[in-house]
Amino acid sequence: MAPTQAAETDRALMERVKAGDREAFTHLHERYYPRVYRFAYLRTGNAEDAADVASETFCRLLRHLATFEFKRTNSLYPWLHRVAYNVVVDNARARPRGRTCSLDAPTAEGIESFLNLMPDDGPSPQELVERREVRETLLAALVEIPADQGKAISFRFLGQLSIREIAKEMDRSEGAVKSLLHRALQNLREQLLASAREAGVRARAQYSQTEGTGSYVQEILQLRSGDPRT
């Protein structure tokens, strides 16, 4: 039974939900809850609000069941994305724009190195993406990019839509979607590198300050001991 259900399309599951099938709804919930939660987390910036938004999104799905129909693709994600976005706006819990997260020097170095070298395996990439500062920095950058770029990123990386499906949903050509996604990723890369460089500069400034203090103390000690070198 499970493989059949896993392969069942959103359209088929929604037909069953419309007929009152609770099991079909459970499958759709399992399939989409983590993605809606991630999107909500991205917009609200905290776990509690993200859970509220995701829960309300699924309740709205049930409320609009009678009139719901798949318009452009067979994926439920674009509808859920739109509703989750509206819930965030309704609740006025949007993540404040321009929120930044300061990176420590090793994390900044890790991001810079990953963006330039992209190692395939090993624990370091996984450790990197699990660091709170990296997540915060990327999420802040994602909220900062233009709305259409953010939507394309959400469809591709959260909704797992194909380029063709995104093109249908956004009413653009496939080539235009590729360009849009590429621009979005370029913007993210620039913002991430800028954050990493900022952190590097901060760390160097701190280091040189410490160095400065050290030499100042040394200078004083040398003066007190009457060392002729001073």
Place this chain on the structure above:
Amino acid sequence: MSKKSSSFVRETREREAWITAHEQRLAAEHPEEASQGSVMSTAALTHGVLEAIEAPEEAEIASRQRALEAMTGVNWKPPKPKPVRAPWFVKVGRTLQTVFTLGKKR
């Protein structure tokens, strides 16, 4: 649930293979912008970070329960299909049939 191996890098290379082709085309069209570096690593980092955000299990269960409770309040009877009204010519045809049948019997 986050993946404890770093498979997201490999997955991104496979799924976002279009990036390489797109960048090659861009490099051919605008060679001066080719040195900016590939965005494949950014795609991998985005993929990895988003995958690493774990939805709390209790929140997922609570959401499912709330929705399933809401489902019980929904009227699941599908709307009755409206009786199809026969077009005028069918009605005329039926009337004529009745008239002729009655005429024959007489």
